[in-house]
Amino acid sequence: MDPRTATGRSAMDRIYEAGCLVAGEWLAVGPAADRTGPYLRRTVSRARIAQPADITAALAYSRASAKTVARLAPATRADILERAGAQVHERRDEFAQLLAVELGKPVKDGRSEMLRVADTFAVAAAEARAIGGENLPVAGWARGVGNTAFTHRAPAGPVLAITPFNAPANLLAHKVAASFAAGNTTLVKPPPQAPAVSTELIKLLLEAGLPAEAVQILHGGSETGAALCAAPEIAVVSFTGSAAAGAAVAHAAGPKRVLLELGGNAATIVCEDADVEEAATICARTGFSNSGQSCISVQRVYVQRDRFDEFVDVFTAQVKALAVGDPLDEGTDVGSMVDDDAAERVVRWSAESGGAITIGGSRNGAVCAPTVVAAPSPGATLVQEEVFGACVAVLPYDTFDAVIETCNESRFGLQAGLFTYDVRRILTAWRELEVGGLIVNGSSNFRLDHVPFGGVKDSGIGRESPRWMIEDFTVTKTLLLRGTSIWGDQ
Template sequence: MLKTNFRKSQPYIQGEWISVERETVTITSPYTNEVIGEQLLATEEDVEKALVSVYEAKKEIAAIPSHKRAKILKRAAYLLEERKEEFAKLISLELGKPLKNTLDEVSRSIETFELSGEEAKRLIGETLPGDASERGTKAIASTFRVPVGVVAAITPFNAPLNLVCHKIGPAFAAGNTVILKPSSQTTLVATELIKLLLEAGFPENAISMVLGRREVVQQIVKDDRVNVISFTGGTVASRNICKLAGMKKVLLELGGNAATIIHDDSDITRAAKMCAKTGFSNSGQSCISVQRIYVHQSIVDKFTNLLKEEVLKLKIGDPLLPDTDVGCVVDQNAAMRVKEWIEEAVELGAKVICGGNRSGATVEPTILLNPPKKSKVICEEVFGPIVSIVPYETIEEAIEEANDSSFGLQAGIFTNQIDLAYKVANKLDMGGVVINGTSNFRLDHWPYGGVKDSGIGREGPRYAIEDMTETKMIVLQLSDND
């Protein structure tokens, strides 16, 4: 059971929780600014022991039958279902994410473990006859999916449970060991998840968790005992990881400044409701959160008013209250940065339709009208509660503006013309396009990821497993007498 008093997050290495003689960092709730716990930071020696542990265990874990790995993952899903509310409250306390959002995150995490358990039994290959080649008339090949060995999982704060599950679940389903480095802002929920996994039957040597700063990540990333790095985070950090990684596979799920297009024939009442809901959930701290809304010139005034009405209905406040829609951002520094971006946009000519104020780590849901292209709220990733409305005249203009970004994660298009919808979807340079929905929609069994600076590879258990396994081929050459 999760306790309600002072908590401690600790590294987990070689089957033991590190608890003494380590540097500690105070953990505070971003909404109340109250101290809720402390985290113990791993030393360089701790990280080395963690790497040794998962490296030495990789053959043992790979030898576990897939049905047993599936059973463990499904047991983890069952335990998480039992403790759904406890985990949701801990995320809300540690992150400031509203309870209604964290309950949804726990539900998705349960589903992610269940899906990973199912995929553990689907590590299928092919049989390939050789006679497609003159030299292969007496040969046949079979392919198998085999684990890569050690997966380094480096996760962010904004979905601190589900994004960890999206790495650990597929990695273990494929027969790999994992070294986890969770975000420094959300180590309490990571600690509780490791405890739950061990209770579910996760082998003690199948996973290690280290807590710490940038140097911990660097030590893991450059180590040759790591076979795959699965990182979710920012572009700058990802470039540094790529420079350090060397000869290993790097999977990157990065950011975005997601666009949603509202065409003149769409149901704008529905579009406004969905943009309000998906633009400000988790205070906009999602890679696919609605950020840039391109609206046809003929309906921009009406849509703006409808969106404002919906945004003003959102309840801002204590993330632990069940009816709160918008809590706070991850810390006061993030809130001050978001406020500065609003002010910059206004100085450059944008109009504030609603919101724009900050109190501590809480920023009011903000609508900006017509910020210029060079403003940060348009050309960079906000990761905060801001949406910007930009008018367009032709659909070609909307497509061009949506594509004019270094990112390419997901986008949305609202229109009642199915041919136009597919035309737009095909021309948008994105990893995913949602028709008659916003950019902020994903299901955990779908392939999720982007192009350009939005990343490399795809999440979703089935698709992550493809990147966390290798194709092994075994060839049988028949004798000439056969």
């Protein structure tokens, strides 16, 4: 189905058929997997599953196509990405509806995701135009006198992009756009939960002028991903997903470049000098967007004990005001989670936490009521692991040094939030918190797509955003001219 043939609900009443793109050809016939929309409770998309022969053909094509893509001038790559960004902007409502139907994401959140996709393409285009190299100061050392040396960033080779369900369009855009900006061909293994959105975005790129040699898409489960990771044709693997899946990806990939953007159980600290009402409002909005299904979603809020009760009251009231329900309704703030099991996990972990549930704690199918748990046990699963759902734990702390230490006890370290006006605390937290990023006077759940993003510990390896990804998707090549110097020979 081409969802552009209609608008609104009528466009989503049919089943979207997502084919595999292998060696420039769309494959529609063959084994397929159905995706049940978590809110609509019916089949909304069907993905043609890649077979072993498809994987073999795709890998051979990627190796054969690598030079073709690498020879495109950076300006050519940038022009294509800019056109794609403009098309995404025009079609954002269509994609938002697909996200709502396939994943239960509210349309206003889906629209925001697509505006980020447009920005990501534009940023990647700008970074493509900036790719260059260095004139090395070789004559600064005696053995280098009389010689000249240069470097440039060359495409690394075929990139494998494995994307998650929670932001399937924007995270696909980051990987494919940066890979193409760097001059690589890309194999995409989308999430089984979002085959339609992923396929439509690849089609849009092709319509914008992306060469057929530059991208392929293979639907499937973990076995498809493992086969692609292990393939010697792949130069770089870029994966976003859970820590457990990331470990499996790294094991399957073996000795090749692997970039992992993994999970978290993000903490936000609210100090006694903070504007509690503002902090509670921001945490409510960012803790339950996309039903909390974000690796940097607000999961743990640590509030200075003197302000704890005040924060819990305001926060609970703000969460109560969120509109929960139909993701296709423009007024909905919280739609459904990815499936019933995910919603049940939130309910179970909340009940077992040992804290007071001030709101929520129940579900209707895959729709989980936004849940706040006050003062759970510090050792509760809800505090220690990644909930990845519509639940926020609020815990008191006594001293700033102690809360920094508590936050660092987590095996994750992706991003943190801090509400304070004390610059000394800001600098201390930036220095001492074991995370990849710190958001001041905002929650952990804030990201700019042109700023480096990534974590430490079990939250991953590498940084995302086009500029930093291009560094990982390229290799430094050196040219050394012996007996020829621009520096002088004496």
